[in-house]
Amino acid sequence: MDKLEQIKAQLQKFADDRDWDQFHSPKNLSMALSVEASELVECFQWLTEAQSQNLSPEQLSAVKDEMADVQIYLLRLATKLNVNMLEAVNQKIEKNALKYPADKVKGSAKKYNWYEQISEQDDSKS
Amino acid sequence: MDKLEQIKAQLQKFADDRDWDQFHSPKNLSMALSVEASELVECFQWLTEAQSQNLSPEQLSAVKDEMADVQIYLLRLATKLNVNMLEAVNQKIEKNALKYPADKVKGSAKKYNWYEQISEQDDSKS
Amino acid sequence: MDKLEQIKAQLQKFADDRDWDQFHSPKNLSMALSVEASELVECFQWLTEAQSQNLSPEQLSAVKDEMADVQIYLLRLATKLNVNMLEAVNQKIEKNALKYPADKVKGSAKKYNWYEQISEQDDSKS
Amino acid sequence: MDKLEQIKAQLQKFADDRDWDQFHSPKNLSMALSVEASELVECFQWLTEAQSQNLSPEQLSAVKDEMADVQIYLLRLATKLNVNMLEAVNQKIEKNALKYPADKVKGSAKKYNWYEQISEQDDSKS
Numbered sequence: 001m002d003k004l005e006q007i008k009a010q011l012q013k014f015a016d017d018r019d020w021d022q023f024h025s026p027k028n029l030s031m032a033l034s035v036e037a038s039e040l041v042e043c044f045q046w047l048t049e050a051q052s053q054n055l056s057p058e059q060l061s062a063v064k065d066e067m068a069d070v071q072i073y074l075l076r077l078a079t080k081l082n083v084n085m086l087e088a089v090n091q092k093i094e095k096n097a098l099k100y101p102a103d104k105v106k107g108s109a110k111k112y113n114w115y116e117q118i119s120e121q122d123d124s125k126s
Numbered sequence: 127m128d129k130l131e132q133i134k135a136q137l138q139k140f141a142d143d144r145d146w147d148q149f150h151s152p153k154n155l156s157m158a159l160s161v162e163a164s165e166l167v168e169c170f171q172w173l174t175e176a177q178s179q180n181l182s183p184e185q186l187s188a189v190k191d192e193m194a195d196v197q198i199y200l201l202r203l204a205t206k207l208n209v210n211m212l213e214a215v216n217q218k219i220e221k222n223a224l225k226y227p228a229d230k231v232k233g234s235a236k237k238y239n240w241y242e243q244i245s246e247q248d249d250s251k252s
Numbered sequence: 253m254d255k256l257e258q259i260k261a262q263l264q265k266f267a268d269d270r271d272w273d274q275f276h277s278p279k280n281l282s283m284a285l286s287v288e289a290s291e292l293v294e295c296f297q298w299l300t301e302a303q304s305q306n307l308s309p310e311q312l313s314a315v316k317d318e319m320a321d322v323q324i325y326l327l328r329l330a331t332k333l334n335v336n337m338l339e340a341v342n343q344k345i346e347k348n349a350l351k352y353p354a355d356k357v358k359g360s361a362k363k364y365n366w367y368e369q370i371s372e373q374d375d376s377k378s
Numbered sequence: 379m380d381k382l383e384q385i386k387a388q389l390q391k392f393a394d395d396r397d398w399d400q401f402h403s404p405k406n407l408s409m410a411l412s413v414e415a416s417e418l419v420e421c422f423q424w425l426t427e428a429q430s431q432n433l434s435p436e437q438l439s440a441v442k443d444e445m446a447d448v449q450i451y452l453l454r455l456a457t458k459l460n461v462n463m464l465e466a467v468n469q470k471i472e473k474n475a476l477k478y479p480a481d482k483v484k485g486s487a488k489k490y491n492w493y494e495q496i497s498e499q500d501d502s503k504s
Contacts, residue, residue: 007216009213014219014222015230018231019232019233025176025178026178026181027170027175027178028175028424030169030178031170031283032423033163033167034163034166034416035416037156037159038160038163038412038413038417041293041412041413042413043150043156044409044411045410045413049197049300050151052151052152052153053206054205058133061226063152064207064217067200067203067211067214068215069209069218071214071215072171072219074200074485075187075215080179081189083189085194086129087192088193088194089194089201091194091197092191093136093140093196095191099217102143102144102225115421157293157294157296157409158297159291160412160416161291161467164290165290167287168287171284172275174427175426243322258465262471264469269484270478271484277431278431279422279427280427281429283422285415288417289412289416292408292411292412292427293409294413295408299415300405301403302403304404304408305458314471316461316466317458317473318424319455320463320469321461321470322411322415322448323463324467326445326448326452327467333438333441335441335445337449338385340425340446340449341449341450342385342440342447343446343455344443344446345385345388347443354395354396357398358395358396
């Protein structure tokens with residue numbers, strides 16, 4: 001994907017210009033990404049779900065920055081591991097469709113949790 | 127960005143087909159995203175940095191799936207908050223370039239940590 | 253603290269018996285702890301705040317397990333870094349009392365977020 | 379456990395004095411806890427495992443504060459859900475001993491990862 005590849009190249013240059021590539025092992029990048037994901041959670045931790053649907057301009061601006069930070073580290077990791085994000089996403093959407101067939105899981109709130117749970121038990125982590 | 131917008135539409139349909147949109151408040155989506163970010167960390171938690179650079183095919187496959195999960199929730203959140211991810215990323219890269227001028231931060235490992243820390247103190251969280 | 257020290261000793265033996273201490277660098281332990289903290293978040297991600305106040309026995313059992321996992325890794329890290337958790341907690345409660353004087357922050361919901369935010373700006377991360 | 383119960387009471391008063399209890403649903407507390415766990419990860423993200431074993435006084439001080447924050451939110455959650463942390467930890471240590479019998483898992487690094495993975499597949503998330 002052109003635009004994403006452009007950004008990945010931009011981010012590699014950004015790191016090289018600062019001699020920061022040495023810190024960008026996949027292990028470290030996964031940590032940095034999770035830290036940004038939590039800074040995103042922090043924007044919402046004391047808000048109700050309803051309030052989270054109605055952010056003020058300042059709140060939305062902060063949320064956007066954290067979302068961008070997550071995206072940036074995800075793209076750095078994709079560069080390091082040679083992962084095509086769009087391909088990976090499409091493959092995962094297919095897997096999810098098989099795991100959660102619409103006709104089986106549609107319905108009450110309860111089923112979503114239940115399906116999440118039984119699927120977690122089947123997930124291969126290797 | 128065409129491909130990203132396509133995926134966002136696909137993900138919205140996926141949620142609608144299963145009547146899951148009701149759970150997708152920004153607050154909840156931020157939680158789900160952080161959970162996937164941690165499943166990505168989990169792939170690396172007992173590996174050395176060197177091992178993280180040399181993943182087996184099974185390890186890489188698991189990592190790809192978690193990266194895709196993070197990307198998927200990020201795009202769901204972007205849909206809900208009407209955020210253009212590429213725009214947000216470009217704005218953040220600009221901010222980062224100002225915060226970490228290459229000529230100032232290039233050099234020893236120590237400076238990276240030090241700059242991370244003084245920048246954290248200046249970050250506006252609102 | 254007797255009981256906590258007993259548990260810390262138990263956990264050290266558990267790791268030694270399995271030759272797992274080699275993986276327990278503070279860096280790795282922080283990762284493992286954050287993973288468990290996210291497994292705790294996962295228990296709540298699709299629940300409303302009200303539902304989270306009324307967990308079923310199975311839900312509560314799962315939550316207890318994740319809380320225990322977080323406590324376990326926190327105690328492992330405390331062992332490795334020679335940190336007295338009760339001392340650290342008491343010091344932090346004092347710091348928090350100074351940062352959030354009751355007479356200043358008591359009142360509307362809005363103030364909590366605002367105080368969280370201005371305090372984040374002052375926090376020294378080093 | 380006397381000292382822990384004392385701290386839990388102290389933390390409840392702290393929240394009541396500031397009228398903050400309204401924000402302390404278990405859902406929200408799990409989010410706040412995970413945010414602090416990530417602030418702990420952040421202390422280590424650019425350090426090598428070896429560096430994480432040799433923290434400077436300032437680094438150790440920052441780490442202690444984040445560890446305390448995690449402990450504080452864990453105790454708030456324990457109060458809200460009426461969970462006895464020492465009991466929960468002891469039960470989990472027993473479960474772990476059954477899941478990872480020392481004679482089976484002791485040995486090479488590889489086994490630790492492998493056992494982590496097969497155990498994840500068996501874990502009931504409900």
